Amino acid sequence: MPADTSNADLVRRANAGDFNALEELTTRHEKQVYSLALRMLRHRQDAEDVVQQTFLSMVEHLSGFREESSFTTWLMRIATHAALKVIRKRRGLDTISLEAAAEAAGQGESIPHPEFIADWREAPHELIARGETGQLLEDALNRLDEKHRLVFILRDVQGLSVRETAQALALTEANVKVRLLRARLALREQLTRVLGDPATRLEPHRH
């Protein structure tokens, strides 16, 4: 299957009965789905279950895929919901809504101020090209509370809107915004401590 065959073409071929096209769609997306599931669930077996469910669901529903969104978006949505289902099963929804209510009422912790402020030594595309930041990113993500991690993954990594993220996690949009800000600041802090150039370090905000 040529690498420049579009996903949309592969979908049409698969729907016309071409198994190779279906396998190619899987090969193109399996890493992305697995990475999403591992980041959300932090459990290898659960992540594998989500990957399997996602692609079996793709086989079931591909003929109903309508190309209003991109295939990748459609598939990642299936994967996100499969992973959320596992999370919901793991813990009762009650604890989540209590927590969220406290947050909305402003009883959550205050927003942490940036401490280590410095320009990064390298631009993101250079860091990505050298492939040395993978573990750093995952370690930083793993240090977040689950409630912050999930919001960051759905909103910033998967690109869901604030409203969609709120719906997916059964939160208010205000909750999502508070959590997103905390997640972004916490990750920025951790990454900048490693990637920041100490020579450019600036004093943090003082008020």
Added chain:
Amino acid sequence: MAQNQQHDTMKCEELLTLLNEYVDGTVDPAICAEFEQHMTGCNPCQVVVDNIRQTISLYRAGQPWELPPDFRARLHAALRERWRQRQGQP
């Protein structure tokens, strides 16, 4: 740290609460102008905004995990099996 000597318009603290909206481009245009005016005079805030944008783009680019080979083999076998079942249906 700059103190906004001339116009005491927006404090770093306020900027922090508008950070999401600014980074996402959903901030009200009037507030956006104030935000940017603050950053012109406040290097730390400018750097924090840059850092956050870079953080997001690093995470967006990363698909760090390879499927364990044995799992990948099982996955593709399961797909083939499900495919066969479906092709067998009228």
